[in-house]
Amino acid sequence: MSVTADRSPGFRTHPVSGLVRLADVAVALWRRKLLVCLVTLLGALVPYAASFAVPNYYFIYTQILLDPEGTRIFESDLQRPEQQRSADLEVLSQQSVITSDLVLERVVENENLADDPDFGAASPHYPDEARRKVLALEKLRDAVKLKRIGDSFVIEVKITDTKPERAIRIARQIPNIYFQTRQDSSAEALRRTGSSLSQQLQNLKAAVEAADRAVTDYRAKHNIALINGQSDIAGQVTELNNQVSDLAARIAQQKAISAELSKMRADPAYRPSVPDINLSRAIVQLRARYDQSREELNVLAASVGARHPSYQAAQERSRAITRVLDGELRNHADAAARNVKTLEEQNRLLTARLDQTKGQLNENDATMVTLRELERNLASQRSVYEEFLLRTQQLSQQAGAVQEQSRVIDPASFPLRRAGPPRNMMALIGALTGLLLVMAGILLRSDLLGVSAKRGLAA
Incomplete structure (x- = not known):
């Protein structure tokens, strides 16, 4: 056997004896x-x-968009609990509802699957209808598969059947029966809740009437009259307090006016800075005439001099206006001082009357405490009654409103091939x-x- 090899460094020969051409x-x-x-x-x-x-077997698909939250027309704790349920758990729950016996049994009845050779009448054949329905229900549950599309609220219903027409009918009935089942369940829940609320409403109404009678009887027994929601003594105390506050404000105002008038008499330079609102109309007019006379004197002094007859005549007019203004300020200040004394005397009398009325109110504290307790009980009973009345009205309105918005977004259609x-x-x-x-x-x-x-x- 001869094997040809390259003598160059790094090259090894490979035999070809094991190769199949x-x-x-x-x-x-x-x-x-x-x-x-x-x-x-x-x-x-x-x-x-x-x-x-x-x-041959066929796959029929339909897609259902769930509505976990529902469309809430009325704000109610019955429809919106404080702790919201998880959307994922809600979707899983609705998947179980779609494949539940409550839905599939109605499909079996509507399609008469108990006597269908592919469902209830399949081998082994049961003579009684009850067991045929159970067999049809089991085969239908095996033929129905659900799948959630990603993390959405869309559920895909897949029907496997040898007859596409029958599969399409089943695929169209399942969503309709599911929607009707949810509506019936919601209506039943509203009916039971409404019945319970109506019974409680009657009891609360009787409690409100009893509390109202207790308040009325107590007022009549202790001869307590109410003025603007208060007892007559409490109302008098409130009114006297308001009158004392008003008198205190008027006294302070009259004192301020009197002080300003006195300062105007003592300091002529201060007269222009006093607001007109704190002065009488006569004083305002005299002050304007006084300012004009002083301005005229300044003009004549600069033009003709202090010895000119015109200047002396103007000076005499200015003195006359000053005497009249000073007299008016004195009279107005005296009137303000008299008003202060009169108001202080009224304030003293009202304060004494207020103290006397407060004493009467303190003597009647025990009676008023009991009355306020009865009134608080009446307010509490009335608040609960009104809340239940509102809930009952909302439930009666919700009974005719569609809350669920679940719908079919991809209806079943005839398959193109097996x-x-x-x-x-x-x-x-x-x-x-x-x-x-x-x-x-x-x-x-x-x-x-x-x-x-x-x-x-x-x-």
Whole structure:
């Protein structure tokens, strides 16, 4: 045996004794071409023919958009609990409702699946209808599969059946029955809650009436009259307090006016800074005339001098206006001082009357405490009654309103082809499988490997 090798560094020779040349394989297959064609054809025909023996089945799909929260028309704790349920748990719960006996049993009844040979009347055949319905229900549950689309609120309903028309009817009935079941459940819950609230409403109404009678009887027994929601004594105290506050404000105002008038008399330079609102109309007019006379004197002094007759006449007019203004300020200040004394005397009398009334109120504290307790009890009973009355009205309105907004977003439609792989694909896979098997058999049963090995050694 001679082996050719390259003497250059890093190169190793590889023997070819174990290689099978493609030409030898092609020759061996060509010699048995009838067998190869026969096995390949048989591999294609067997799965193709078997596909006709297997009953056709179809997949029907429909998608339901759930509404976990619902459309809330009225704010109510009955519809909006303080702790909201998890949306994921709600979707899982609704999936269980869709495949529950409550929904599927109505589908069995509507489609009469208990007597269908593919469902309730299938082998083993049960003579009684009850067991046929149970068998139909089990087969229908096996045929119905649910899948949630991602993290959305969309549920895909998949129906597997040998008859597409029947599968479409089932796929269309399941959402309708599911929606009706939820509406019936909501209506029943509202009815039970409304009945319970109505009974409690009657009891609360009786409690409010009893509390109102207790308050009225207590007032009549202790001769307590109410003025603007208060007892007559409490109302008098409030009114007297308001009058004392008003008098205090008026006294402070009159004192401020009196002080300003006195300062105006003592300091002529201060007169222009006093607001007109604190002065009488006569004083305002006299002050304006006084300012004009002073301005006229300044003009004449600058133009004709202090000895001019015009200046002296103007000076005399200014003195006369000053005397009149001073007298008016004095009279107004005296009147303000008298008003202060009068108001202080009224304030003293009102304060004494207020103290006397407060004493009467303190003497009647025990009676008023009991009355206030009865009134608080009446207010509490009335608040609870009004709240339950509002809830009852909301429930009566919700009974006719659609709360659930779940709907079908992808209705079931007739399938274009049956489920499973196409027959042509099955035939092609079978043909390739048969070809590979016959090639392997030919290579194993022939001496092709040995011949190829000898040729490799000789080379």
